[in-house]
Amino acid sequence: DGGITQSPKYLFRKEGQNVTLSCEQNLNHDAMYWYRQDPGQGLRLIYYSQIVNDFQKGDIAEGYSVSREKKESFPLTVTSAQKNPTAFYLCASSIPQAGVNEQFFGPGTRLTVL
Amino acid sequence: GENVEQHPSTLSVQEGDSAVIKCTYSDSASNYFPWYKQELGKRPQLIIDIRSNVGEKKDQRIAVTLNKTAKHFSLHITETQPEDSAVYFCAAAGKLTFGQGTILTVHP
Numbered sequence: 625d626g627g628i629t630q631s632p633k634y635l636f637r638k639e640g641q642n643v644t645l646s647c648e649q650n651l652n653h654d655a656m657y658w659y660r661q662d663p664g665q666g667l668r669l670i671y672y673s674q675i676v677n678d679f680q681k682g683d684i685a686e687g688y689s690v691s692r693e694k695k696e697s698f699p700l701t702v703t704s705a706q707k708n709p710t711a712f713y714l715c716a717s718s719i720p721q722a723g724v725n726e727q728f729f730g731p732g733t734r735l736t737v738l
Numbered sequence: 739g740e741n742v743e744q745h746p747s748t749l750s751v752q753e754g755d756s757a758v759i760k761c762t763y764s765d766s767a768s769n770y771f772p773w774y775k776q777e778l779g780k781r782p783q784l785i786i787d788i789r790s791n792v793g794e795k796k797d798q799r800i801a802v803t804l805n806k807t808a809k810h811f812s813l814h815i816t817e818t819q820p821e822d823s824a825v826y827f828c829a830a831a832g833k834l835t836f837g838q839g840t841i842l843t844v845h846p
Contacts, residue, residue: 666837727772730781
């Protein structure tokens with residue numbers, strides 16, 4: 625788990641502002657993911673990327689955007705279009721192997737909208 | 739897509755008792771089923787996983803069973819300890835779909 629970092633740990637945003645969450649990994653993993661976690665709920669997939677310069681929407685992509693210009697980095701932007709952005713955001717990476725997809729998670733970023 | 743249901747949402751046991759958490763999935767093509775443990779404020783960490791060609795897997799006090807016909811799998815923790823208290827998530831498929839989580843509390 626030490627190979628994935630997220631920053632910042634805590635982030636405060638005013639309504640109407642865009643904010644970008646950082647995710648970096650040095651595990652040489654091809655695939656990276658962003659999840660949102662709300663109290664009492666499981667992990668919901670926002671976006672994922674299986675290779676550089678390619679990414680797909682997950683289950684709750686509205687109001688979010690991503691880029692994957694480098695293998696090591698998968699930043700997530702929470703835009704003003706996201707109506708309820710306060711949540712715990714988790715980044716993960718994996719090497720998909722024949723359907724096996726063990727994911728390694730970063731420490732998370734807690735975003736609070738003021 | 740895949741749909742994963744997890745029960746119970748909360749589970750309270752006495753130290754030394756066993757705990758069982760169950761998950762069902764919808765996609766019969768799913769072939770990988772991990773379980774993650776998440777302590778308060780921390781990242782989820784893989785504790786055990788099972789592939790569809792195996793019916794049961796054990797690792798010390800933790801075991802997972804898989805019933806492909808019924809499309810359900812379960813996590814079994816024996817001789818529970820207070821440090822087992824956490825949120826446990828099941829997941830299924832290649833692009834993982836997670837269950838809603840179970841808050842396990844082990845009372846000393």
